Every structure is written in structure tokens, then in C-alpha cells.
Amino acid sequence: MRECINASCRMRFPVILQMPRDVKCPLCSSPTIAVIPPYEEHRVSGIDCRTDGTPLEALLDNIRSIYNVGSMFRTSDGAGISRLHLCGMTPTPGNPRLAKTALGAQETVAWTYERNGLIAARTLRESGKRLWALEGGAASVPLHEAVQAIPGAPIVLVVGNEVSGVDPGIMELCDRIVHIPMKGSKTSLNAAVAFGIAAFTLCSIPGASGESPIASSGGPASMR
Secondary structure, rough: OEOOOOOOOOOOEOOOOOOOOOEEEOOOOEEEEEEOOOOOOOOOOOOOOOOOOOEEEEEEEEEOHHHHHHHHHHHHHHHHEEEEEEEOOOOOOOOHHHEEEEEEEEHEEEEEEEOHHHHHHHHHOOOOOOOEEOOOOOOOOEHHHHHHHHOOOOOOEEEEOHHHHHHHHHOOOEEEEEEEOOOOOOEEHEEEEEHHHHHHHOOOOOOOOOOOOOOOOOEEEEEO
């Protein structure tokens, strides 16, 4: 860690070892001094969070933000999602900018690409997989209530466009529609954030006590 020597600034920030010793303050460009010696990254040990053996995949249809998709790759790696089905305008790892948020997860998470998300959804359903859409609406149920129905055939979590949501044609093929309960005035979350909550919830099934990983309240969240 380094600290700016400018008394009116005193910004404190981390640097990596490869950076030069004469690091300038990123705020005021004044000289800085080392205040904490080099330290190791605090890593989390890997675990197998699936407790029922139900495989989990995801279909990302027309996600327009390359940074959202990169984040979804990283989340998928951490949550144990086995494959991402990228459809429509969703960027693929072929775009180098995706790596900025994927941080290497694009190399560890399997993926496929299909121009038509409805065709991909039909193919997945015909192969015996269940489609669960992350979306609001009258037919949507809170995510924490749906987790009790997880054991069974593989589940494909469907996430749609940040503005228009999940394709209605794909929604008709879904076995379930789930949402994240909201407490505030907003009814939507960033697509990558909502995906992360849903992915880890589906990978962390409640114990025998039936305790919910998410408390129900307010209206449903969609991804916008």
C-alpha cells in the first residue's frame, strides 16, 4: 500500500509489485511512500457448492454489454456453472474486451454460440434440460421459493436482454420463471448482478431446515 505525501491529499491506494518505485498519486500526481510492505492476495479456497448433483448451465440471450458477459463468465466459474449458451447479440470470448471482466474465466467455462436464442432454447429443452427464466411478471415466483424444485434434470438459467428482458418465445418454453425480491423503490438490477445472485442461489441449496438464502420482500427484480 502507498500513501500520497501531499498533506492536502493523503490518498492511500494499492499497487502491484511490477509497478515502479516512484509511483505518483493517481489523484494529485504528488510523490507517494510505501506504508504497508508487500502482502499476498487473500484467496478463498475452492469448494463444491452443489449438494444435490443437479447440473446448472445458463443461456444468455442478446446481452448487449460485453462487460456484463465477462462478469457472467467469472461468476459462472465461481458458482460452478458448467456451460454458457451465448445467443444473438451476446458477445463471445472472441472479443478481447471481454477478458477485462472475465479475468481468465472465459478459458475455464465451456460455451457455445447460436444466433437464434429460441432455437438454442428448443434444443436444450428437447435434450431433457429444464429452462428457468430470470424474469418478472405475474407467473414469476421468488427465487428462494423455487430452489426447493431444483433436484432433478439439469437446469438452464435463462437471462435476457438488459432492456427488453427474456424473449417471449423462450419464456413459453421455460418450466419456471423466477425473480429476485426487491426491498427498495427500484424493480431492476444490473444483469450481471442479478445473474450472480441467481447463480449462487441455485448452487447453494437450503439445508433440511428449509431456511431461505434470500429473504422475500417487495416486488420482483428483472435485469435492466
